[in-house]
Amino acid sequence: MASAEVQARAAPQTAGSADRAVRPLLEVDGVTLQYKTKEHLVTATYRVSFAVFPADRFVVLGPSGCGKSTLLKGVAGFLAPAEGEIRLNGRAVAGPGPDRMMVFQEFDQLLPWKTVKQNVTFPMRTSGRYGAAEAEERARAAIAKVNLAKFADVYPHMLSGGMKQRVAIARALAMEPDILLMDEPFAALDALTRRKMQEELLRLWDDVRFTVLFVTHSIEEAIVIGNRILVLSPHPGQVRAELNAHEHDHASQDGEAFGALRQRIHDMLFAERIEQEEAERNE
Amino acid sequence: MSNATAAKSPPVRPELFREPGDVSHIGAIERPLSAWERITNVTAVRRVFILVLLAVLWQLYSTYLDNALMFPTFGATAQAFWDALVSGGLLRRAWVSIEVLLMGYAAGVAIAAVLTTLAVSTRFGNDLLATLTAMFNPLPAIALLPLALLWFGLGRASLIFVLIHAVLWPLSLNTHSGFMGVSETLRMAGRNYGLKGLGYVTQILIPAAFPSILAGLKIAWAFAWRTLIAAELVFGVSSGSGGLGWFIFENKNELLIDYVFAGLGTVIIIGLLVENVVFRTIEERTVRKWGMQR
Incomplete structure (x- = not known):
């Protein structure tokens, strides 16, 4: 036990990336994920490994079909790995649980039969983690933080898409999960709202310093949101690169460094496609 | 060639800037609805109007026919x-x-709840429900009455048995299809909260499938009424003191046709009340409030 602890602590130091001794919060270790459709057994990711550290804004980026959403479902515990292991705080993930709150892309993730406040309170109560009064108080604070205080007693069907996503984020943050899982949460929003939501998420992170694992297919969004970007190749998803993007945000979006990074990622994803097309042509 | 490409590109127009002008001359942007609009917006008013219309047509036709017996x-x-x-x-x-x-x-609702819960939580339960509903749903409840009388004797127990049969299958079928239609996102959200088993069914599946469940409850209510009145008509004495079906049957035998109509009318009135008061209130306070139904 003690030796494992030493090893884990030593790892980032040998990598030379951290001067403090930090243990990874989430370890994805050689994970192969498969799911069944009616006719096929699909391998979504193949031996993917990465580590997420506390307060990371870790982005998983890749084209459609690279298994990034499946990977997130694996971390959430909806899907057991066929190979490898997913560990949270050193313990293997066994099933879904409120220590990993998920924000989905779809707007219908809120329970339509509960008001905004009840939606935020509900997981806190069902998980038994907070008492009634405390849950109420935390819900109020979380809703205020996403600027929806005026809509606390409104039912979800009366909210716009962006507001629903903000409720989903408030609901997840109020639980104080070990890690926040976001599956393309802004993909279904219009461009203006998406930009606003990205800024809001970054401001929230500045405030709370939560850990988030964020899945997207937009290169710009990945660079703006993430401090670390995992690039996956498609069919099946394999790690292509792990890049740093902690220097970039909306303000640097028009800068040269931002453009260069975007181009690098673009080439990485695009090269894959050209190679694949060529291979198909040669067949 | 150059002409053709020139024709394809849109003309460059000067840019345009304007300040929003004064719009007070078009009057209020919001105005209250007129009294007539507000009255016709009340569903009850429109429904009562239909009832009055039907009553007037009935009165006119029967006066024209002038045959109190028919x-x-x-x-x-x-x-x-x-x-x-x-x-x-x-x-x-x-x-x-x-x-x-x-x-x-x-009793029918309770059994349906158990059966559908079993059906969503186990594969065996699912197969069981699918097979049983396929077998028994097309079977008219009244056809079971002779058997019921044989098993449970003359009395309430037989009637309750056929009523359960009338309620159980349509309700189970609706509830189950409602459960099947709950979106994957809501299911995952519920499991993400750590909900399992009965808690998952009562806190996620049932509210999410409530529109279908409510439809099932309505259909089951109508089926139950039909079955009961028919059963009382055929085997009226069996229920001891005799219900509405028996009232209709008795009066038909005495050729008191207006009383037969009054009996039928009572069935209709109870049906209208339950539909428009009981189910309507439930709808108003649940699926409509939640925006799951218009």
Whole structure:
């Protein structure tokens, strides 16, 4: 036990990336994920490994079909790995649980039969983690933080898409999960709202310093949101690169460094496609 | 060539800037609805209007026909209804029917709840429900009455048995299809909260499938009524003191056709009340409030 602890602590130091001794919060270790459709057994990711550290804004980026959403479902515990292991705080993930709150892309993730406040309170109560009064108080604070205080007693069907996503984020943050899982949460929003939501998420992170694992297919969004970007190749998803993007945000979006990074990622994803097309042509 | 490409590109126009002008001359941007619009917006008013219209048509046609034995007028029926209500014990008859109905309905709903919960949580339960509904749903409840009388004797137990049969299958079928239709995102959200088993069913599946469940409850209610009245008509004496079906049967034998109409009218009135008061209120407070149904 003690030796494992030493090893884990030593790892980032040998990598030379951290001067403090930090243990990874989430370890994805050689994970192969498969799911069944009616006719096929699909391998979504193949031996993917990465580590997420506390307060990371870790982005998983890749084209459609690279298994990034499946990977997130694996971390959430909806899907057991066929190979490898997913560990949270050193313990293997066994099933879904409120220590990993998920924000989905779809707007219908809120329970339509509960008001905004009840939606935020509900997981806190069902998980038994907070008492009634405390849950109420935390819900109020979380809703205020996403600027929806005026809509606390409104039912979800009366909210716009962006507001629903903000409720989903408030609901997840109020639980104080070990890690926040976001599956393309802004993909279904219009461009203006998406930009606003990205800024809001970054401001929230500045405030709370939560850990988030964020899945997207937009290169710009990945660079703006993430401090670390995992690039996956498609069919099946394999790690292509792990890049740093902690220097970039909306303000640097028009800068040269931002453009260069975007181009690098673009080439990485695009090269894959050209190679694949060529291979198909040669067949 | 150059002409063709020139024709394809849009003309460059000067840019345009304007300040929003004064719009006060078009009057209020919001205005209250007129009294007529507000009255016609009340569903009850529109529904009552339809009922009045039907009553007027009935009165006109039966007056034209002028044959009290075949088709009594609306006025005569209303008179008979009033007499039966005041002195003929119509209320007591109706209560006898409703009491049996409620017992059968409640039992059917409870069994349907168990069966569908089993069906969503296990594959065996799912197959069981699918097979049983396929077998028994097309079977008219009234066809089971002779058997029920044989097994449970003359009395309430037989009626309740056929009522359960009438309620159980349509309700299970609707509830189950409602459960199947719950979106994957909501399911995952529920499991993400750590909900499992019964908690998952009661806190996620049932509210999410409530529109279908409510439709099932309505259909089951109508099926139960039909079955009960038919059963009382055929084997009326079996229920001891006799319900509405027996009231209709008796009066037909005495050729008191306006009383037969009054009995049928009572069935209809109870149906309207339950639909428009009970189910409507439930709808108003649940699926409509939640925006799951218009």
